[in-house]
Amino acid sequence: MMGQILSGKEIAEKIKHETRIELERIKERGISPKLVAVQVGENPSSQVYLNAQKKNCQSMGILYETKNLEPGISESELISFIERLNGDKSITGIILQLPLPSGMDVRKVQSKIAPEKDVEGVNPANLGWILYGRPVLAPCTALAVKELIDSTKVDLYGKEVVMVGHSDIVGKPVALLLVDRFATVSICHIGTSDKGMLEQHVKRAEILIVAVGKAHLIKGDWVRDGAIVIDVGINKLGDKIVGDVEFETAIQHASWITPVPGGVGPVTTAILLRNTITAAKLISFNL
Numbered sequence: 001m002m003g004q005i006l007s008g009k010e011i012a013e014k015i016k017h018e019t020r021i022e023l024e025r026i027k028e029r030g031i032s033p034k035l036v037a038v039q040v041g042e043n044p045s046s047q048v049y050l051n052a053q054k055k056n057c058q059s060m061g062i063l064y065e066t067k068n069l070e071p072g073i074s075e076s077e078l079i080s081f082i083e084r085l086n087g088d089k090s091i092t093g094i095i096l097q098l099p100l101p102s103g104m105d106v107r108k109v110q111s112k113i114a115p116e117k118d119v120e121g122v123n124p125a126n127l128g129w130i131l132y133g134r135p136v137l138a139p140c141t142a143l144a145v146k147e148l149i150d151s152t153k154v155d156l157y158g159k160e161v162v163m164v165g166h167s168d169i170v171g172k173p174v175a176l177l178l179v180d181r182f183a184t185v186s187i188c189h190i191g192t193s194d195k196g197m198l199e200q201h202v203k204r205a206e207i208l209i210v211a212v213g214k215a216h217l218i219k220g221d222w223v224r225d226g227a228i229v230i231d232v233g234i235n236k237l238g239d240k241i242v243g244d245v246e247f248e249t250a251i252q253h254a255s256w257i258t259p260v261p262g263g264v265g266p267v268t269t270a271i272l273l274r275n276t277i278t279a280a281k282l283i284s285f286n287l
């Protein structure tokens, strides 16, 4: 059986199209979303990411600004800066670009972003709403995974889902979002691998999601026949970008599989734009 490629590009275009319509609607009501990205110090790889964000926002008609702060800034100064952005009525969304300088408590700083401006869904209040089964501004990649799965029209009810990776912004929220759709979700991580159990879990998966960051960790022949495979990983292998799953062999078993690049990434970007509009509505309409 040869699976189909689950391209993120078309899904991203559909989300952007819907977002553009929503943006026009709120602009007619006098709301102008403005996203501010905060970067501490210089980081060439973040710069690539920030440039892409800016381009995406501008193409959509969303105001975008980058605030570059000195690398020597203290954690409390950074928090004060974020609190000023929270209080600025012209700003509707805030992104805190990672990494932060070593020694800073990332989670503490993220917790200071006003929840209704937290377009990346990293504030504990927004993560908490997912736990309640009522996501408001959830992490973009977790929502992207859900969109990709839903695009296959699979009925999640009772399905065996295996989530490999348990990060706060991908693995854990994905598991919660899918368990609320009554999937049977297992979460695997480094402990699973260290006990030699990863293959056994992966082989059970009707829906397999992998967010680890290790090239080809998941062997293609572990993939169950007919499984849907969502590969979140981004890894450099020689001069190529590859995922966490051995794509060439996995596609021979899967019904659907996301490519890397071109799968989860574009959908994540589109969801950031959608979250930006949601945030602007939350603030402006006091939702």
Ligand code: NAD
Pocket: 141, 164, 165, 166, 167, 168, 169, 170, 171, 188, 189, 190, 191, 192, 193, 198, 211, 212, 213, 214, 217, 232, 233, 234, 235, 264, 265, 268
């Ligand atoms: P993370 O780096 O915070 O955590 C890695 C997870 O993998 C942990 O749960 C860890 O226990 C697990 N792990 C490590 N080694 C393992 C092994 N041998 N077997 C099983 N599990 C193992 O994770 P993250 O921030 O979710 O990032 C994961 C990957 O997803 C990275 O490659 C990252 O670049 C990528 N990513 C992509 C997007 C996107 O938009 N496409 C967004 C976010 C992250």
